[in-house]
Amino acid sequence: MRFHTRKWVKPEDLNPNGTLFGGKLLAWLDEELALYTIIQLENSRIVTKHMSEINFRSSARQGDIIEIGIDVVKFGTTSLILKSEARNMMTRETIITIDTTTLVSLDENGKPKPHGKTEIEYIKDRLED
Numbered sequence: 461m462r463f464h465t466r467k468w469v470k471p472e473d474l475n476p477n478g479t480l481f482g483g484k485l486l487a488w489l490d491e492e493l494a495l496y497t498i499i500q501l502e503n504s505r506i507v508t509k510h511m512s513e514i515n516f517r518s519s520a521r522q523g524d525i526i527e528i529g530i531d532v533v534k535f536g537t538t539s540l541i542l543k544s545e546a547r548n549m550m551t552r553e554t555i556i557t558i559d560t561t562t563l564v565s566l567d568e569n570g571k572p573k574p575h576g577k578t579e580i581e582y583i584k585d586r587l588e589d
């Protein structure tokens with residue numbers, strides 16, 4: 461799994477127990493998954509369709525640095541299915557795992573649009589073309 465983005469847990473990210481609010485962590489993950497998909501499918505019209513089991517494995521605290529990892533499970537016809545994880549960058553302790561998130565590529569009318577992609581592409585390879 462490649463870990464892409466780091467987040468710093470700040471006071472406004474906490475729940476009343478003083479740990480990282482789960483909804484905030486999900487928002488960070490959803491945004492990362494969407495950005496990853498926009499880049500891979502080369503389409504900015506992307507929506508999250510489905511999330512599988514979400515497992516909050518451990519909590520994070522103010523000042524912790526979180527890193528978000530993403531792996532491709534499958535390229536569908538209009539969808540991209542991704543596996544994701546957030547972990548504590550210092551301790552490597554897993555904070556959350558989402559087995560699969562299905563993101564769908566849309567056309568200008570908001571209808572699913574085949575993306576034609578079958579494998580991960582790296583931006584540097586595209587730039588070398």
Ligand SMILES: CC(=O)SCCNC(=O)CCNC(=O)[C@H](O)C(C)(C)COP(=O)(O)OP(=O)(O)OC[C@H]1O[C@@H](n2cnc3c(N)ncnc32)[C@H](O)[C@@H]1OP(=O)(O)O
Binds near residue numbers: 490494570572
């Ligand atoms: C990044 C964000 O936060 S986006 C905001 C939150 N998300 C949204 O607002 C999305 C709202 N939902 C929608 O607009 C619609 O449901 C759509 C356009 C995404 C999909 O419409 P559908 O009628 O389900 O389309 P359709 O049946 O053609 O399925 C599209 C793809 O999604 C997959 N899919 C559909 N339902 C599911 C499901 N329940 N679970 C997993 N995958 C699914 C299909 O397998 C298909 O993938 P494929 O083409 O690779 O085989």
